[in-house]
Amino acid sequence: MKNKETVFVCNNCGNEFSKWMGQCAGCGEWNSLKEVSNKFGGNKKNKGESRLARTSGKIDVKNLGKIKPTLDPSLENGGLNTSVFSTGITEFDRVLGKGIVQGSAVLFAGEPGIGKSTLLTQLIGKIGGLYVAGEESAEQIGLRVKRLGLNANNFDILGTNSIEELEEFLDRTQNVYKIAVVDSIQVMASENASGVIGSVGQIKESAFRLIQLAKKKGIAIFIVGHVTKDGDIAGPKLLEHMVDTVLYFEGEKNGDLRILRTTKNRFGATDEVGVFKMEEKGLREIKSEEINLIDNQENKIGSAITVIMEGTRPMMLEIQALVVESFAPMPKRIFAGIDYNRGQLLVAIAQKSLGIPLYKYDVFISVTGGIKIEETAADLAVLGAMWSSYKNLPLNVKSPSASPLSPLTKGEDKKLPVYVGEVSLLGEVKKVRSWEKRQKEAENMGRKLVEIRNVKELKGL
Numbered sequence: 322m323k324n325k326e327t328v329f330v331c332n333n334c335g336n337e338f339s340k341w342m343g344q345c346a347g348c349g350e351w352n353s354l355k356e357v358s359n360k361f362g363g364n365k366k367n368k369g370e371s372r373l374a375r376t377s378g379k380i381d382v383k384n385l386g387k388i389k390p391t392l393d394p395s396l397e398n399g400g401l402n403t404s405v406f407s408t409g410i411t412e413f414d415r416v417l418g419k420g421i422v423q424g425s426a427v428l429f430a431g432e433p434g435i436g437k438s439t440l441l442t443q444l445i446g447k448i449g450g451l452y453v454a455g456e457e458s459a460e461q462i463g464l465r466v467k468r469l470g471l472n473a474n475n476f477d478i479l480g481t482n483s484i485e486e487l488e489e490f491l492d493r494t495q496n497v498y499k500i501a502v503v504d505s506i507q508v509m510a511s512e513n514a515s516g517v518i519g520s521v522g523q524i525k526e527s528a529f530r531l532i533q534l535a536k537k538k539g540i541a542i543f544i545v546g547h548v549t550k551d552g553d554i555a556g557p558k559l560l561e562h563m564v565d566t567v568l569y570f571e572g573e574k575n576g577d578l579r580i581l582r583t584t585k586n587r588f589g590a591t592d593e594v595g596v597f598k599m600e601e602k603g604l605r606e607i608k609s610e611e612i613n614l615i616d617n618q619e620n621k622i623g624s625a626i627t628v629i630m631e632g633t634r635p636m637m638l639e640i641q642a643l644v645v646e647s648f649a650p651m652p653k654r655i656f657a658g659i660d661y662n663r664g665q666l667l668v669a670i671a672q673k674s675l676g677i678p679l680y681k682y683d684v685f686i687s688v689t690g691g692i693k694i695e696e697t698a699a700d701l702a703v704l705g706a707m708w709s710s711y712k713n714l715p716l717n718v719k720s721p722s723a724s725p726l727s728p729l730t731k732g733e734d735k736k737l738p739v740y741v742g743e744v745s746l747l748g749e750v751k752k753v754r755s756w757e758k759r760q761k762e763a764e765n766m767g768r769k770l771v772e773i774r775n776v777k778e779l780k781g782l
Contacts, residue, residue, distance in 0.1 A: 329354040330517055337516050357517045405588075406499065409447030412596060412606045413440075415632075416568065416581050418589025421500065424539045425588065426532045428506075428561060430546040430554045431570035436579055437545055438465070440570065440597070440604050441502045444543070446471030450500040453487055454480045455508035469603040482518065484511040484530045491538055498540055503531060505545035507555060524556040528563055561585060572599075573691025579604060580631065580692070593632040615639055615766065618737065620717055623710035626739045626768065627702035628759040629694055635755070635762035637739070638692055640699060642706035643685040644677070652681065658688025659703065660695070667703050667744065674748035674776045675704070677711050698753040701742035701776070708779050716740075716779070736769040748776045 329338045331354055336347035344351050404423040407414055414420050417427075431437045438457075442465055445452060454462060459478040466473050477498070479490055491498075503509060506527055510518045514526035528544065535542040544564065547555040554561060561567050565587045572579040581595035597604040615626060615637055623642045628635050647653065656664035664686055672679045686703060688694055709716050716738060741759050742750040750773055753759075760770050773779070 327356050328517065330357050330520060337520055337522070406448070408444055410444065410606065412581065413444065415593050416583050416595045417566065418586060421541045422565070422588045423499075423541060424536050425541050425566065426535045426564040427541065427543045427566040427568060428546050428554070428564040429543050429568045429570065430548055432548055432552075432574070434574055435570055435572060436597075436599055436604055437570050438504060439469070439599075440581075441504070441543055441545070442466060443469060443471065443603055445500065445502060446475055448499060449475035450502065451477045451479060451491075451498045453501060453503045453509075454478055455482045456504055482508055482510055484509055484527050488530070488534060491534065491540070496539070500541045500543065502543045503545065505547060506531075506560070507547050519555075521557050524560060528560050532563055571693065576691040578607075578690050578692070582632075594634070596631070596634075618767070620715035620737060622713055622715050623706055625702040625705035625709065625716060626737070627699045628739055628741055628762050628770075629692075629696060629698055630755050630758070631692075633755075635758050636692070637762060637766055637768075638694070638699070639689040640702040640706045641687045641689065642703070642710045644679070644682050644707055644710040645685075647681055647683040649683075652679070653683040653685070655683075655685045657686065658691070658693055659686060659699070663697070663700075664703070666746075667700060668707075670744055670746065670748055670776065671704055671707050675708055675711075675779065677707065682711070696753070697743040698741050698759075700744035701750055701771075701773075702740040704744060704776050705740045705779055736767060738771045739763040739768045740771050742773075744776055750774055750776060 329341050330336070331338075331345040331347060331350065334345060334348040334350070336345060338346070338354060341354055341356065345353050405418075405420045406423070407420040408417070421427075429437060429441065442452075442462070444450075446466065446469065452462060459480055462476070462478055463473065466476060479487065481487060487503075491501075506524055507519045509527040509531075510523045511526045511530060514522045516522040531542055531544060534540070546560070549555050554567075561584075564585075566583060567585040568581060568583050570579060570581050577599045579597040579599060581597065583589075583591050583593070585591065596607040598607050623644075625640045625642075626637060627640055628637050630636070654661075654665060654668060664684075668679055668684055671677050684707065686706070688699075705716050739759075741753065741756075743753055744750055756770075763770050
C-alpha cells in the first residue's frame with residue numbers, strides 16, 4: 322500500500338484499504354470502513370533501514386550450563402537470584418506461578434471498566450515501576466493512586482503513544498525499573514509501521530518492539546489489551562502467541578467479584594485463578610475460605626447448588642432457572658454464565674430424559690455471582706434447577722443425614738443437597754475430577770453431594 326495521508330480502516334476487523342468500499346474484503350461487514358489520518362505511515366525504505374540498524378551488532382550465543390546465577394543479599398535462599406520476584410499480591414503470584422519473571426512480557430486483557438488499570442496500579446504501588454500512559458494523563462492516574470491510598474513516590478508516569486519515545490527513555494534509565502505497565506497496546510504506535518493507531522500493523526510492530534525491549538532491558542512489561550464485543554483480545558491472534566503470559570480479568574460489572582485467570586503461561590501452570598473483590602479502596606484479595614456465593618440455607622424453587630473448580634480451589638455456586646410457558650413461535654433460550662451451546666444441549670437432555678415439553682417453554686438460566694462456568698461439573702445442577710422450576714417445587718433430599726450437624730444448618734436434621742456431575746447425551750451422570758475436594762467443600766458449608774447415576778432420578782427428589 323502506498324503511503325497516503327488518509328486510509329480507510331474497518332471498524333470490525335481493523336484491516337486497512339487505500340480506497341473506500343461498501344463491504345470490507347477482510348471480514349465481509351457492510352459500511353464499516355472509516356476514513357482516518359495516516360499519521361504514522363513511514364516509508365518502507367526507512368523502515369527496513371531502522372530495523373536492520375536495531376538487529377545489527379555482535380551475535381551473542383549463551384550456553385545454559387555456563388550461566389551462573391547472580392547473588393542478591395535481599396533475597397532468601399542464600400541470596401540466590403532466580404530472576405523471579407513477588408508482586409506483593411498473593412493472588413497475583415498464584416496465577417503467574419511464583420511471581421513475575423524478569424524480562425517477561427505479559428498481556429493483560431479484560432472488559433472495559435472491569436478493573437484492569439486498578440489492579441495494575443495496585444501492582445506498581447506495591448513494588449514501584451513505570452506507568453506508560455497512552456490513554457490517561459498523569460493527573461488522572463494521580464487521582465486513582467490517591468483514591469487507592471497508594472504511595473505516589475512509587476509511580477513514574479510517561480505520557481506517550483510512541484514506542485520510540487519509550488525506548489529512548491529506557492535507554493537513559495538503565496536498570497531503574499523492575500516492571501513497566503503499557504496502557505494500552507491499542508493506542509501505541511511506531512514510526513516504522515504504516516497505518517493508524519490501533520491497526521493490525523501497528524499492534525504487531527508495537528508488541529514486537531515491547532517484547533524485544535523487555536528481553537534487552539530485563540524489565541517485566543505488562544501490556545494492557547482491549548477486548549472485542551465477543552470477548553476476544555482486539556487485534557491479531559499473533560499478539561497472544563508473541564507474549565510469554567496471557568491474563569484475563571473477568572467478572573460482572575454490576576457485581577464485586579473479579580477473577581484473574583491465565584490462558585497461556587510459559588513459566589507456570591494455566592489452571593490457577595486469582596479471586597478479588599472490588600471495594601472502595603480498590604481490589605482486595607479473597608482467600609478460599611472467604612469465598613461464599615450462597616446467601617441462603619434453604620432450598621428454593623428453580624434453584625440448585627453446585628461446586629465448581631476454579632483452578633485448584635473449589636467454589637460453591639447457585640444455579641437459577643426459570644421455565645415459563647412461551648407464546649412465541651420460537652421459545653427463548655437465555656443462558657448467563659454458561660456456554661450457549663452447552664445450555665442448548667442440556668435443554669435437549671431435559672426434554673428427552675425428564676420429559677419436560679420445553680418446545681413450548683421459555684428457558685432462562687443464570688449463574689449467581691457473575692461467574693462464568695467453563696467445566697461440565699455443573700450440568701446436573703442446571704438440569705435440577707430446570708426440573709424444579711418446571712414442577713414449581715424445590716429440590717430436596719429424602720433421606721436425612723447421619724453425620725454430625727454443621728452450625729450452618731441451623732439445627733436442621735438433614736444437610737441440603739449439592740448437585741455435581743457431568744451429564745451425557747443419554748442422561749447418565751458421571752463423576753468429575755477433584756470429587757473429594759468438592760465433597761469436602763460441601764461438607765464445610767453444611768451440605769452434601771447428591772450421588773445419582775441418571776438424571777431421571779431427579780424426579781424422585
